Amino acid sequence: MSDAVAIEVCALCGFNRPLRESHIIPHFVFEWLKETSATGYMRHARQPNLRVQDGIKERLLCADCEVRLSVWEKHAAEIVFGPYHRDPSATIRYGAPFARFCASVCWRVLFVFRRRGLDHLSNEQRLSVDRALVVWRDFMFGALENPGRFELHLYPVDVTESLQNIDAPPNFNRYLARVIECDVGANTDSAFVYVKMGKLLLFGLIQEPDRGYWKGGRVAMRVGKIVPGSEYHLPHALARYLPDRATRIRLIYDEMSERQKDQIEATMRGDLDRAANSEFFKAMTADVNMFGQDAFREREVPEGSAKK
Numbered sequence: 534m535s536d537a538v539a540i541e542v543c544a545l546c547g548f549n550r551p552l553r554e555s556h557i558i559p560h561f562v563f564e565w566l567k568e569t570s571a572t573g574y575m576r577h578a579r580q581p582n583l584r585v586q587d588g589i590k591e592r593l594l595c596a597d598c599e600v601r602l603s604v605w606e607k608h609a610a611e612i613v614f615g616p617y618h619r620d621p622s623a624t625i626r627y628g629a630p631f632a633r634f635c636a637s638v639c640w641r642v643l644f645v646f647r648r649r650g651l652d653h654l655s656n657e658q659r660l661s662v663d664r665a666l667v668v669w670r671d672f673m674f675g676a677l678e679n680p681g682r683f684e685l686h687l688y689p690v691d692v693t694e695s696l697q698n699i700d701a702p703p704n705f706n707r708y709l710a711r712v713i714e715c716d717v718g719a720n721t722d723s724a725f726v727y728v729k730m731g732k733l734l735l736f737g738l739i740q741e742p743d744r745g746y747w748k749g750g751r752v753a754m755r756v757g758k759i760v761p762g763s764e765y766h767l768p769h770a771l772a773r774y775l776p777d778r779a780t781r782i783r784l785i786y787d788e789m790s791e792r793q794k795d796q797i798e799a800t801m802r803g804d805l806d807r808a809a810n811s812e813f814f815k816a817m818t819a820d821v822n823m824f825g826q827d828a829f830r831e832r833e834v835p836e837g838s839a840k841k
Contacts, residue, residue: 709816
């Protein structure tokens with residue numbers, strides 16, 4: 534007797550079809566993280582003592598929807614993500630597929646977080662979550678020309694030499710340049726999806742009483758551009774949110790065993806040129822220049838960090 538094929542419901546299209554193991558954050562982002570790390574490896578926050586080769590995946594989408602998303606991901610990887618990470622000073626121009634890519638990433642993250650529970654959101658915000666998922670899905674399928682009040686915003690970041698009005702932890706440049714993570718953030722007035730893909734911060738607004746606080750980063754629906762050095766403004770509350778995220782990542786290092794730290798050091802000693810020319814080393818240098826000795830933590834971990 535042959536094994537039966539499990540038929541499940543695709544989270545995106547709603548059809549009864551076999552599901553794939555779907556990336557929540559696209560695969561190409563994790564490939565970049567490994568390629569530019571000091572060791573060629575990365576670790577998840579869930580299991581810091583285990584090296585991994587890929588990002589977190591969930592049984593989520595059918596084959597047809599995976600193909601649909603892959604077209605937008607190819608555009609994002611080749612036109613936006615790759616060029617920006619090779620040269621953060623370059624102006625990046627993108628086309629209409631990029632907006633749907635951004636919607637697809639925010640949709641995936643929000644769907645998974647809702648399935649696992651959003652107890653930190655108010656009842657009103659959870660109702661907005663349901664509506665955002667519908668709107669982003671309809672936008673992806675072409676039923677809507679734009680996501681309306683559930684705007685998509687993208688902000689380019691890079692290592693920095695100084696911070697104004699931000700009390701940041703001494704790993705802040707490493708956080709900006711080297712971490713992949715996602716979250717659903719909220720306070721009493723607003724809620725948003727947050728996806729950090731290396732040096733690109735993607736936000737999907739769920740509830741926002743004053744969208745005017747978000748300036749310069751709104752994703753264009755047809756043709757747009759990313760201009761590093763332009764006037765990008767985020768709500769003031771995020772001046773605390775981003776440093777808090779960096780602190781969470783830093784605390785993960787405390788959970789790593791001495792054996793794993795020995796393994797990392799041995800890997801680095803095996804290829805000192807790679808380590809010295811890695812993006813981690815550049816970010817670490819920026820933290821040392823900004824924070825001095827506070828940037829060092831006993832046996833800091835120079836591998837890529839992925840958190841979810």
